[in-house]
Amino acid sequence: MTDVVMPQMGESIVEGTLTKWLKKAGDTVVLDEPLFEISTDKVDTEIPSPAAGVLSEVLVHEGQTIQVNAVVARISDGSAAPAAAPAAAAAPAPAAKVEAAAPAVVAAAPVAAAAAPVVAAPEVAAGVPAGPLSPLVRKMARENNLDLTRVAGTGAGGRITKDDVVAYMAGSAPKAAAPVAAVAAAPAAPAPKAVAVPGKTRVEAMTTMRQKIAEHMIMSQNVSAHVTTVHRVDMTKVAKMRAKSKDAFAARHGMSLTFLPFVARAAAEALAQFPIFNSSIVGTDIVYHNDVNIGIAVALEGGLIVPVIKNADEKNVTGLQRSIVDLAGRARARQLKPDEIQGGTFSITNFGSFGSVFATPMINQPQVAILGVGTIEKVVAVVDDAIAIRSQCFLALTFDHRIIDGALADQFTGKVKAILEGWSEEIS
Amino acid sequence: MNRTCIVRDLGLMSYADALVIQEAIASERKAGRGTDTLLFVEHPHVVTIGRNGRESNVLASPELMRSSGVTIFDSDRGGDVTYHGPGQIVAYPIMDLREWKRDVGAFVRAIEQTLIDTLEEFGIQAFRIPKMTGVWTVGAGGEAKIAAIGVHLSRWVSTHGWALNATTDLRFFGYIVPCGLQKPVTSMEKMGVRADPEAVKRVLARHFGAQFGFEMRFESQAETPELTGAIR
Numbered sequence: 001m002t003d004v005v006m007p008q009m010g011e012s013i014v015e016g017t018l019t020k021w022l023k024k025a026g027d028t029v030v031l032d033e034p035l036f037e038i039s040t041d042k043v044d045t046e047i048p049s050p051a052a053g054v055l056s057e058v059l060v061h062e063g064q065t066i067q068v069n070a071v072v073a074r075i076s077d078g079s080a081a082p083a084a085a086p087a088a089a090a091a092p093a094p095a096a097k098v099e100a101a102a103p104a105v106v107a108a109a110p111v112a113a114a115a116a117p118v119v120a121a122p123e124v125a126a127g128v129p130a131g132p133l134s135p136l137v138r139k140m141a142r143e144n145n146l147d148l149t150r151v152a153g154t155g156a157g158g159r160i161t162k163d164d165v166v167a168y169m170a171g172s173a174p175k176a177a178a179p180v181a182a183v184a185a186a187p188a189a190p191a192p193k194a195v196a197v198p199g200k201t202r203v204e205a206m207t208t209m210r211q212k213i214a215e216h217m218i219m220s221q222n223v224s225a226h227v228t229t230v231h232r233v234d235m236t237k238v239a240k241m242r243a244k245s246k247d248a249f250a251a252r253h254g255m256s257l258t259f260l261p262f263v264a265r266a267a268a269e270a271l272a273q274f275p276i277f278n279s280s281i282v283g284t285d286i287v288y289h290n291d292v293n294i295g296i297a298v299a300l301e302g303g304l305i306v307p308v309i310k311n312a313d314e315k316n317v318t319g320l321q322r323s324i325v326d327l328a329g330r331a332r333a334r335q336l337k338p339d340e341i342q343g344g345t346f347s348i349t350n351f352g353s354f355g356s357v358f359a360t361p362m363i364n365q366p367q368v369a370i371l372g373v374g375t376i377e378k379v380v381a382v383v384d385d386a387i388a389i390r391s392q393c394f395l396a397l398t399f400d401h402r403i404i405d406g407a408l409a410d411q412f413t414g415k416v417k418a419i420l421e422g423w424s425e426e427i428s
Numbered sequence: 429m430n431r432t433c434i435v436r437d438l439g440l441m442s443y444a445d446a447l448v449i450q451e452a453i454a455s456e457r458k459a460g461r462g463t464d465t466l467l468f469v470e471h472p473h474v475v476t477i478g479r480n481g482r483e484s485n486v487l488a489s490p491e492l493m494r495s496s497g498v499t500i501f502d503s504d505r506g507g508d509v510t511y512h513g514p515g516q517i518v519a520y521p522i523m524d525l526r527e528w529k530r531d532v533g534a535f536v537r538a539i540e541q542t543l544i545d546t547l548e549e550f551g552i553q554a555f556r557i558p559k560m561t562g563v564w565t566v567g568a569g570g571e572a573k574i575a576a577i578g579v580h581l582s583r584w585v586s587t588h589g590w591a592l593n594a595t596t597d598l599r600f601f602g603y604i605v606p607c608g609l610q611k612p613v614t615s616m617e618k619m620g621v622r623a624d625p626e627a628v629k630r631v632l633a634r635h636f637g638a639q640f641g642f643e644m645r646f647e648s649q650a651e652t653p654e655l656t657g658a659i660r
Contacts, residue, residue, distance in 0.1 A: 010531030034582065043532045045581040208509060221612070234502040282570050334489050338602020342612075365611075366570040 002051035004073040006066045009284055016040040017065045025058045053077040063205045077404035140165045210304040220365045225401035228360040230394050231413045235376050237423040238262045239391040246428035260350050263373050266419035268292050268313040271346055274412045278345045280366040286403055295344035296324055298331040303332050308344040317427050358394035372396040433642035435633045437467040443501050450587045453522045457585045466525035468629050471512040473498040488603045515595035517628055525584040536561055538639040539590055543575045545635040550621050556563045560612055572614035594625055
């Protein structure tokens with residue numbers, strides 16, 4: 001039996017992601033034949049088989065990140081292929097572990113410290129830990145108060161791997177699970193840490209779009225000093241204008257009139273008055289953009305995209321509505337042209353369409369502000385000391401406090417609010 | 429004593445044809461024959477989709493891309509979706525890393541340094557961003573990637589390499605990168621430098637040699653009829 005380990009690929013490389021198995025369990029492999037691929041830092045590396053024989057155990061699944069020297073598979077010499085089954089029992093393959101990790105086992109984990117090392121099958125002698133211990137193994141041992149001399153190492157040279165510790169802790173399951181009392185008593189024991197005991201899980205690789213979104217969100221959080229200010233806006237005049245125009249609008253333009261272009265129109269006007277909200281930060285410079293290009297966040301299945309209405313300040317409500325319908329539709333059909341998702345200088349996100357009253361949106365880099373539109377609903381309000389029914393929403397502006405102060409942000413949002421509350425422009 | 433590296437310029441050649449040449453040289457190197465080689469090439473518009481790339485990673489539909497003259501190449505390699513096109517100086521170092529440092533990380537850092545040193549000669553200040561392999565610079569809109577790196581290793585022999593945007597039409601990146609979801613891309617041209625591509629390649633080769641301790645030997649295409657002929 002030969003262990004296949006994640007090879008050392010250079011001083012700076014401590015781990016890699018196994019991206020592809022080129023052989024399956026049970027396949028016959030030849031010495032030096034490519035066995036799997038590892039991805040590290042924009043480098044894909046084919047790893048050759050260290051031995052000839054049968055790939056008897058695959059211990060790491062595609063997409064899993066592994067430490068250098070971790071055992072990823074075992075190769076048995078061809079003649080001993082049938083013996084692979086008992087060996088697998090001694091060191092459970094990932095599939096077996098999932099079963100062992102029933103909820104009862106999690107609760108019982110601390111008990112395992114005192115339990116006999118059930119895992120120590122005859123062929124693997126328990127004793128002083130062989131070889132160096134990885135930081136992860138040490139951490140697991142510390143957190144679970146384990147005596148590592150009781151854990152059988154199955155790694156290279158008898159080293160104790162994470163899987164060995166997991167198997168050791170899971171090993172006492174039958175003992176603890178049998179009497180119900182034992183399970184009931186478990187809560188009295190020190191609170192067990194969930195660490196390292198795999199629950200019933202399902203692993204799914206992120207799509208590239210999801211990875212990019214994740215990267216962008218963290219990047220944005222690291223780059224900008226996000227602050228959100230929320231203004232309550234009376235949308236009654238806008239709602240009346242919309243109600244008055246929408247049938248004729250739909251008949252004339254073949255699309256429905258929503259609230260979003262009203263907000264975009266008001267934002268474009270406010271941006272003209274407060275150009276710093278239409279800027280970017282480069283080093284210690286503030287770069288003011290001459291064009292007002294408003295990105296509109298569009299939810300897609302499994303992600304989002306922000307197509308851009310170019311020169312939004314030159315469009316009226318009808319033009320903005322047409323752009324929004326066109327861009328959102330083609331975004332969902334993945335028919336956007338590259339130009340149409342570039343060059344945004346400010347963004348609007350309409351989470352109100354999903355029922356959110358207000359949220360704290362995240363800045364779309366390299367912009368410095370984003371306006372979130374909450375659900376528009378009828379509320380009881382006090383108008384001129386009388387109780388009235390008004391359409392109302394919350395507008396949430398997230399701004400980059402590096403260059404925009406709160407007072408200015410409230411002036412900007414106040415301007416958007418004033419335009420919407422005093423709406424008079426006819427829609428044709 | 430310096431090791432030798434052959435520099436061969438394939439000119440304008442499709443991604444698929446250049447891949448055949450890369451693999452031919454790599455298989456020689458894996459067998460312990462041949463010489464480490466730095467290939468330069470310019471590809472016609474192509475979007476390569478790696479094995480991990482799913483359709484949803486590509487922003488535009490295949491039909492839209494084809495109608496814009498972009499070829500789609502499905503590769504069995506791992507990794508990302510990438511774009512190559514005219515104006516991009518693509519370089520494929522095919523070398524045996526066992527004769528260098530046996531270090532994947534150092535290899536990528538040395539390629540980055542080659543590009544940084546080259547760009548500096550053309551007056552562009554470029555740098556690394558930790559954990560974001562590639563070469564970056566600061567343009568009007570903030571940090572932007574000017575050169576991308578992607579390497580494949582088999583038995584310590586490298587294929588693929590880097591793509592430096594000299595005069596690349598950057599709009600094509602919009603087909604693959606949900607723009608605004610990632611730092612932007614830029615080019616030497618966009619940074620105000622319009623350099624002769626031949627000069628850029630010569631400077632790249634010189635700095636590459638310095639990084640890896642190579643004596644660079646330029647080879648004209650006429651000297652390799654057997655390889656270029658073999659793939660037609």
